Amino acid sequence: MASGVKPRVKVPSSASAGEAVTIKTLISHPMESGQRKDGDGNTIPRSIINRFTCDYNGKNIIDVTMEPAISTNPYFEFMATVPEAGEFQFTWYDDDGSVYEEAKAVSV
Amino acid sequence: MRYKTMTAVAALVLSAPAAFAGGADDDTLAIDGQEMVTKTTAPAHMEETGIDTIMSGWHFREDDTQSMQMDTFDNPGMIFVDQAMDAWNTVEGNAEKSCASCHEGPESMEGVRAVYPKWNEEAGEVRTLAMQINDCRETQMEAEPYKYDSAPMAAMEALISVQSRGMKVDVAIDGPAADTWEQGKDLYYTRTGQLELSCANCHEDNYGNYIRADHLSQGQINGFPTYRLKNARLNTAHGRFKGCVRDTRAETYAPGSPEFVALELYVASRGNGLSVEAPAVRN
Amino acid sequence: MDFTRRETLALGGAAALTFVLPFRANAATTEELVNEFTGGADIADAGVELTAPEIAENGNTVPITVSAPGASAIMVLATGNPTPPVATFNFGPLAASHEASTRIRLAGTQDVVAIAQLEDGSFARSAKTVKVTIGGCGG
Numbered sequence: 001m002a003s004g005v006k007p008r009v010k011v012p013s014s015a016s017a018g019e020a021v022t023i024k025t026l027i028s029h030p031m032e033s034g035q036r037k038d039g040d041g042n043t044i045p046r047s048i049i050n051r052f053t054c055d056y057n058g059k060n061i062i063d064v065t066m067e068p069a070i071s072t073n074p075y076f077e078f079m080a081t082v083p084e085a086g087e088f089q090f091t092w093y094d095d096d097g098s099v100y101e102e103a104k105a106v107s108v
Numbered sequence: 109m110r111y112k113t114m115t116a117v118a119a120l121v122l123s124a125p126a127a128f129a130g131g132a133d134d135d136t137l138a139i140d141g142q143e144m145v146t147k148t149t150a151p152a153h154m155e156e157t158g159i160d161t162i163m164s165g166w167h168f169r170e171d172d173t174q175s176m177q178m179d180t181f182d183n184p185g186m187i188f189v190d191q192a193m194d195a196w197n198t199v200e201g202n203a204e205k206s207c208a209s210c211h212e213g214p215e216s217m218e219g220v221r222a223v224y225p226k227w228n229e230e231a232g233e234v235r236t237l238a239m240q241i242n243d244c245r246e247t248q249m250e251a252e253p254y255k256y257d258s259a260p261m262a263a264m265e266a267l268i269s270v271q272s273r274g275m276k277v278d279v280a281i282d283g284p285a286a287d288t289w290e291q292g293k294d295l296y297y298t299r300t301g302q303l304e305l306s307c308a309n310c311h312e313d314n315y316g317n318y319i320r321a322d323h324l325s326q327g328q329i330n331g332f333p334t335y336r337l338k339n340a341r342l343n344t345a346h347g348r349f350k351g352c353v354r355d356t357r358a359e360t361y362a363p364g365s366p367e368f369v370a371l372e373l374y375v376a377s378r379g380n381g382l383s384v385e386a387p388a389v390r391n
Numbered sequence: 392m393d394f395t396r397r398e399t400l401a402l403g404g405a406a407a408l409t410f411v412l413p414f415r416a417n418a419a420t421t422e423e424l425v426n427e428f429t430g431g432a433d434i435a436d437a438g439v440e441l442t443a444p445e446i447a448e449n450g451n452t453v454p455i456t457v458s459a460p461g462a463s464a465i466m467v468l469a470t471g472n473p474t475p476p477v478a479t480f481n482f483g484p485l486a487a488s489h490e491a492s493t494r495i496r497l498a499g500t501q502d503v504v505a506i507a508q509l510e511d512g513s514f515a516r517s518a519k520t521v522k523v524t525i526g527g528c529g530g
C-alpha cells in the first residue's frame with residue numbers, strides 16, 4: 001500500500017428523497033505512472049489507483065477505470081440521486097491490491 | 109500594465125501570447141465564501157520600491173488554478189492538512205507528548221501564522237514557524253526534529269497556517285527583529301549566480317511580465333506552504349527560495365539557514381496586510 | 392508524484408517518438424482504443440461534451456469535465472500522451488447526471504478526446520485541443 005493514503009469525500013449530510021446531490025472525492029496517492037526513471041536510469045514501476053467506485057445502499061452511481069494519466073491525488077466530482085436514507089460507499093482499488101474505503105451516511 | 113525597468117532578466121522574458129496578456133487580474137478570492145485580502149496598499153517600508161499595491165500570487169494564475177483554491181475541498185493541499193491533523197494528535201518522543209498534549213486542538217494556533225517569523229526573546233533570535241515547530245518537538249516532546257523543508261514539516265505548517273486563514277499578515281520588523289530584517293532586505297537585493305539576478309529583479313522590477321511561459325508574481329509568501337501543480341505536493345517558502353536562487357545558477361543557501369530565515373522575515377513583511385492564504389494553490 | 396521539467400519533456404519526447412521506439416510498439420493507439428470501445432460502430436459528433444482549458448498552466452494537473460446525457464459510459468483519451476488512455480466513467484442507476492470531473496496529466500499540447508456510449512447504444516465523440524505551457528522558473 002502506498003504510504004499515507006487518505007481519502008476525503010464531500011457529501012451533504014442530509015437530502016430530500018429523490019434529490020440530486022454533488023459528490024466530490026480526493027485521495028492522496030502518488031499515481032506513479034510507470035513512465036518515470038529513477039536517478040540510476042531504472043524505470044520506476046507503475047503504481048496507481050486503477051479503479052474508483054461509488055455506490056449508495058448497494059446501488060452503483062459511478063465506476064471509473066483509472067489510468068496513469070490521472071493526476072497525483074486523484075479528484076472526482078459527480079452527481080448522485082438519493083432515493084432514501086442510507087449510506088454512500090466509496091472504494092479505491094490500488095495496483096498493489098490495497099483497497100481504500102470510505103462511507104458517509106445521509107439522512108432524508 | 110505599466111512599463112517596468114528592463115534588467116538582465118529581459119533576455120529571458122518572452123513576449124506574452126495574446127491569451128495571457130496583461131498583468132495581475134482583478135478577480136476576487138473567496139475561500140468557502142470568506143473573502144481574502146489579495147490586493148492592498150503596500151506597507152510603509154516599501155515606499156522606496158515604487159510598489160504601491162501589494163498582490164497575492166493568486167492574481168497571477170490562470171482561472172482553473174485560481175478556482176482550485178476557492179473551495180477547501182477542491183484544494184489538494186488540504187490532504188496534507190488532514191495528514192498533519194493525525195500527526196498533531198500522535199504521541200512521539202521520550203516525553204510521550206503530542207502537539208495536542210500542550211496545545212489541545214489546532215485552533216489554539218489561530219493568529220500564529222500571521223505574525224511569523226517572529227523574535228523569540230528567550231532564544232534571542234528570529235524564529236520561523238518551522239523553527240518553532242521543531243523547538244516544540246525537540247524540547248517539549250523530546251522527539252526527532254522534522255527535516256526543515258520535509259513533507260511532514262510542510263504539512264504541519266499548513267495545519268497551523270490554515271487556522272489563521274483570512275487574517276492579515278503582520279510581522280514585526282522593528283525592535284529586536286530589525287537587524288535580521290535588514291539582513292533579509294540585503295539578501296533580497298543581492299544579485300546571485302551566473303545570471304546575476306536578485307529577488308528584486310524578477311519580483312519587484314518585472315512582476316506581471318513573463319519569464320518564458322511563467323507569469324512572474326510579486327513573490328509574496330502569504331500562501332505558503334503552497335500546493336504546486338508542478339510537483340503535486342506542499343512546498344515551503346524556503347524550498348521555493350532555494351529553487352529561485354538555484355535558477356539564477358547559484359549555489360543556494362540551505363532551507364533553515366540563518367540567511368533564508370532573514371529573507372523569510374523580509375519577504376513576509378512585504379506582504380504585511382495581505383490575508384494568510386495557506387495552503388494556496390499555485391502553478 | 393513529482394515530475395521535473397526534464398521528465399515532463401521526456402514524456403512529451405516519448406510521445407513524439409511513438410513510432411520509433413520499439414517498447415512503444417505495444418501501446419495501443421488512439422484509433423485502436425476507440426475501436427475497442429465502440430466495436431467499430433459509427434461515431435456521431437453530437438451527444439457528448441468535453442470541457443477542458445484552452446491553455447493549461449501545468450500539464451501535471453489539468454481539470455476536465457465530461458458530460459453526455461443518458462450515456463452508460465464515457466471514455467477519455469489523451470492522444471498525445473505516451474499511453475493515451477486516461478479514464479472510463481461508467482454510470483450506474485443512481486447517477487443523477489451523466490457528467491463527471493477529474494484532473495489529468497497531459498505530456499504536452501495535444502487533443503483530448505471523449506467518446507460516449509449513449510442510451511440507445513450509439514456513440515458520440517468530442518475533442519478539445521489543450522495547449523500545455525512549460526513553466527519558466529519551474530522552481
